[in-house]
Amino acid sequence: MSENLIEESIISRPTYGTLAIAPGLAHYFVADASGAECVIRVAQAAPKDFMEKVHILYVPTPGESALITALYALGAKRFEHMVSIDDAVAKLGQWLSEAKMGSQLYLAGTEGLIGKGVAMAEQCGLDHTAVHCEHRGSLARRVQCVHCKTMIEDVTTQPTKCPSCDLLLLVRDHYSRRLAAFQGVCINAEDPSEQVEIKEVFK
Amino acid sequence: MTIQFRNETFRNDFTYANSRSNIPRFPFPFPEDEYMYSTNMEPHMAMRAGSPFENAFDVDEHYVAEMQERALVLADDPGRCQALPHMETAGWDFLELVMVSKARDYPDLFTLSIDGDRWHWINKPLQINDRFTFGDRSTLPCHPMEYIGRQVQGDHAILDQRDGNLWLDAGIITAQADWSLDFDIGMNFFEWHAPVPLAHELGVFQRALKFLLSLPQGQPSRRLNWTLTVNPRLDTSPENYPKWGPDKLAVTPDNIGEKIHLRVELQTFWRLPRSNAIVFPIRTYLMAMNEVVTQPKWARRLHRVLRDLRPELVEYKGLSRYHPMLVEWLAQFDDGAPTSPGIFPD
Ligand code: HEM
Numbered sequence: 001m002s003e004n005l006i007e008e009s010i011i012s013r014p015t016y017g018t019l020a021i022a023p024g025l026a027h028y029f030v031a032d033a034s035g036a037e038c039v040i041r042v043a044q045a046a047p048k049d050f051m052e053k054v055h056i057l058y059v060p061t062p063g064e065s066a067l068i069t070a071l072y073a074l075g076a077k078r079f080e081h082m083v084s085i086d087d088a089v090a091k092l093g094q095w096l097s098e099a100k101m102g103s104q105l106y107l108a109g110t111e112g113l114i115g116k117g118v119a120m121a122e123q124c125g126l127d128h129t130a131v132h133c134e135h136r137g138s139l140a141r142r143v144q145c146v147h148c149k150t151m152i153e154d155v156t157t158q159p160t161k162c163p164s165c166d167l168l169l170l171v172r173d174h175y176s177r178r179l180a181a182f183q184g185v186c187i188n189a190e191d192p193s194e195q196v197e198i199k200e201v202f203k
Numbered sequence: 204m205t206i207q208f209r210n211e212t213f214r215n216d217f218t219y220a221n222s223r224s225n226i227p228r229f230p231f232p233f234p235e236d237e238y239m240y241s242t243n244m245e246p247h248m249a250m251r252a253g254s255p256f257e258n259a260f261d262v263d264e265h266y267v268a269e270m271q272e273r274a275l276v277l278a279d280d281p282g283r284c285q286a287l288p289h290m291e292t293a294g295w296d297f298l299e300l301v302m303v304s305k306a307r308d309y310p311d312l313f314t315l316s317i318d319g320d321r322w323h324w325i326n327k328p329l330q331i332n333d334r335f336t337f338g339d340r341s342t343l344p345c346h347p348m349e350y351i352g353r354q355v356q357g358d359h360a361i362l363d364q365r366d367g368n369l370w371l372d373a374g375i376i377t378a379q380a381d382w383s384l385d386f387d388i389g390m391n392f393f394e395w396h397a398p399v400p401l402a403h404e405l406g407v408f409q410r411a412l413k414f415l416l417s418l419p420q421g422q423p424s425r426r427l428n429w430t431l432t433v434n435p436r437l438d439t440s441p442e443n444y445p446k447w448g449p450d451k452l453a454v455t456p457d458n459i460g461e462k463i464h465l466r467v468e469l470q471t472f473w474r475l476p477r478s479n480a481i482v483f484p485i486r487t488y489l490m491a492m493n494e495v496v497t498q499p500k501w502a503r504r505l506h507r508v509l510r511d512l513r514p515e516l517v518e519y520k521g522l523s524r525y526h527p528m529l530v531e532w533l534a535q536f537d538d539g540a541p542t543s544p545g546i547f548p549d
Contacts, residue, residue, distance in 0.1 A: 012390065012397035146383055146441045149282075167445065174398050178389040185441050189448030190524065 013173040013182075016114065016135040021046055024104035024130070025053065029076075030092055030117050032059040032085065034137025035108025036067040042106065043074045051075045055095060057088045059113065089116045096124040107133045112142045112153065115180030122177065139202040143171055144181040151181060158201045159187045168196060205311070208267040208328060214275075219435035221494050225264055229490050230255045231498075231546045232427040232467045236507040240402040240516075242410045247423035247471045251547070255469055259304035259423070260355055261486065262312065267328050269356050269378075269437065276377035276438050277353075282385040283440070284349050286361070286373035293361045293373065294348035295338055296475035297482045301351045326354055348373055357469075357486030360384075362392075362415075364479055369415060371395050372480075378437035378487050380430050380466065381444070381521065400515040418481060420474040427546075428468040430520045431529075435464055435489045454525040459532050460493040463525065465505070492532070498548040502536035509533060 019038050021027070027050070031039045036058065043051060054076040060068055072079055078095075082088040096103070105126060107117040114133045121131045140154040150164035159168045162184065169184030176183070188194040211218045221229070247259075255261040276283055286294060302324055306315035316323040320337045331354065335342035343350045352359050352375035360376065362369040368391040376384040387395045392412045393403075402408055418424065432439055433450040454462050469486040496502040510530045517526050543549055 010397040011403060012394040144386065146386060147443075147445065149385070172398070174386070176386050176390065177394075179386065183383070183386055183441075186445050186448070189444045190451050191449070192445075 009173045012175045014111075014115075014118075014133075014175060014177070016133040019106050019108055019132055019134040021050065022104045022130070022132060025100045025102040027054045027104050027106065028092065028095060028099070029054065029056045029106045029108070030058075030088055030113065031056070031071075031107070032109035032113050032137070033061040033064060033067060034110055035113070035134065036071060038108035038134045038136060039106070040070060040074065043076075052077055054078075056080070057082060057091055057095075059083070059085050059088050059109075085113050085116060088113075089120050092117065093120050093124060096121065096126060099124075103130065105131045107131070108136060110137045110140065111135060112140070112180070115142060115175075115177070118177055119180045141171060141202050142181045143169065143184040144176070144179055145169060145184045147186060151179075152184065155182075155184075156200055156202045157198050159196055159198060160184065161198075168198075171202070206262065206264055206266070209264050211265070211268045213268070213272045213435055213437040217434050217436070219265070219268070219489065221490055222264060226490070226494050226497055227548050228254055228263075229465075229495075230427055230467050230469050230488055231495075231501050231504075231548070232429040232465075233504050233508050234544065234546050236504050236542060237511055238508045238516075239513065240399075240405060240407050242407050242414070244411065244414060244424045244426045244472075247425040254547075255486075255488070256425075258308040259471075260301060260308070260357075260484070261469070262305070262309055262356065266356055270329060270353060272437055273353060273375075273377045280442060283377045284346075284352065284375040285384060285388055286346055286348055287363075287389065290348070290361055290363065290373035290478075290480070291340065291346070293363070293475055293478035293480035293482070294346055296478050296480065297359065297361060298347040298351040299337070300473060300475065300482065301355050305355075329354060349375055355484070357484045360483040360485070361475075362481045362483060364416065364481065367416065368392055369412065369481060377440075379440050379485075380432075380468070380487075381439055381441055383441045385442075398519075400519050401513070415472060415481060418472055418474045420476055423471050423473045425469060425471045428470055430466050431522055432464045432466045432489065433462050433525075435491070437487060437489070451521075451524045454528065456528060456532060459525070459529060460496070461491050463492045463529060464489045465492070465495055492529075496533075496536050499536070500542050500549045502533065503538070503540065504542050506530065506533035506537040 019042050029039050055078040056076045058071050058081045060081055068081055105121050107114045140156050143152045143155045145162040147167055148165040159170050162169055167186045170187040172183045174183045187196055213219055250256045302315045305313040312327050314325045322337050323334045325332050358376045358378050360374040363372040371387055371390050374384045396408050436447055439447050467488045471484050473482045475482055
């Protein structure tokens with residue numbers, strides 16, 4: 001998928017760059033399948049001793065193994081693959097709590113992974129200048145229903161139905177880094193009889 | 204002057220109204236016949252006896268009813284009051300500011316006695332008589348921000364200052380014009396303002412932040428902000444949008460004068476002494492169109508402001524469904540005569 005799919009929008013809506021090595025004593029990478037190639041690209045361009053300072057957490061798509069092999073072959077100091085983004089981010093929290101000053105964090109993949117990784121880094125007190133993100137893969141959004149507070153993963157449509165309270169939600173660009181989520185607000189609250197077409201827009 | 208506190212509601216049967224003598228003291232938000240966003244901030248100095256700018260924290264006839272309304276909202280949704288862990292000192296700062304100001308400005312309603320860190324607070328209208336140790340959370344029933352926030356009209360946000368920005372790290376927000384504390388908590392000045400149209404491009408927020416970052420203690424500032432609300436409903440939160448959204452469809456040319464309310468926020472900004480945070484009271488005043496038009500200057504001016512309002516603001520403020528109807532209704536009060544400068548009625 002091409003880079004920079006995210007259009008300019010309101011200020012709380014994050015935009016992301018391209019990963020490159022930043023000076024640091026330890027380097028933590030978290031990637032999902034769509035971000036794996038970014039990790040490989042950065043590692044291949046790195047100086048010789050770089051991989052000794054690298055820790056990788058990887059979330060493969062179920063059944064996939066070629067990228068696990070490729071990432072493992074990079075020879076990082078630590079490499080683990082996890083079944084879900086939440087597990088990987090929880091593990092990241094453990095690693096960061098033991099991490100040295102001057103650590104760098106690299107997040108590569110879908111917005112859900114990046115958002116949760118950023119929130120964890122903030123929680124662990126990592127300076128935001130030490131967090132680097134590259135967005136790859138699906139534009140699916142994590143959305144908080146403002147009405148019943150349910151977190152809805154992998155939202156691809158506009159509007160989207162809240163699985164918990166059944167309201168039809170407008171997915172706004174307003175984004176909370178703390179929640180790692182976009183805001184969903186009822187789209188036909190003023191006139192619930194209004195029919196709104198549901199379109200696939202966050203692919 | 205004694206205040207007669209009204210027994211009234213902001214939901215269901217909506218018995219809220221302004222008494223006749225309360226109407227001229229309404230903080231009408233338009234100094235001119237047109238309106239656009241600007242960095243409209245001025246010192247929060249005492250001015251005009253009887254106006255809402257006379258005292259640090261204005262207390263009016265709606266005080267008791269508003270505090271009852273706040274209690275109902277918090278019982279329903281405790282998430283309307285939240286503070287990140289580092290905001291407790293700021294909560295005490297805020298409590299002190301309110302207690303000291305109210306006891307000074309309304310000695311017949313509030314008294315505060317301080318003996319070292321042993322404080323005694325009496326709030327007569329709400330029948331509260333409490334002794335506590337300042338700075339010791341265990342001597343209050345809840346977080347100091349919540350404790351005092353349940354006794355002061357208006358929503359309150361507390362902003363932590365760091366990295367050259369302000370962070371929305373605590374608040375007690377039950378009467379908001381369509382924004383969510385639960386969603387916005389932890390955001391910085393530019394992030395929580397992100398949904399506002401046009402103002403970013405005009406540099407309004409850059410200038411406002413710069414000003415606030417150097418806000419000195421003891422020199423509070425204020426500004427007015429406004430929108431319109433159908434029915435005198437204080438809780439127009441996004442959380443409850445399905446409850447108040449349909450109200451907009453019930454507006455007709457016959458009931459528009461009683462249904463639509465001008466909703467004005469008197470916003471003030473105070474530097475806090477121990478935490479270096481800023482407390483941001485958002486004090487909401489509601490007035491039905493029928494009440495507004497009793498002041499001929501306000502009626503003329505409101506007609507002109509709304510008629511010429513930028514479409515982006517009509518949309519953002521959520522007025523689209525009834526905006527044309529309202530402009531037409533207000534036109535009957537506008538004879539084209541010039542209006543005097545400033546916000547006060549003639
Ligand atoms: C520092 C404390 C402040 C806080 C906590 C605050 C908070 C907010 C919030 C939550 C909104 C609603 C945004 C949304 O749509 O979700 C808003 C709107 C707005 N704010 Fe602020 N604000 C503050 C200070 C200021 C200042 C100093 C200005 C000065 C120009 C300002 C100008 C505005 C404007 C123009 C809007 C749009 C209002 C409307 O059209 O109804 N704010 N603010």
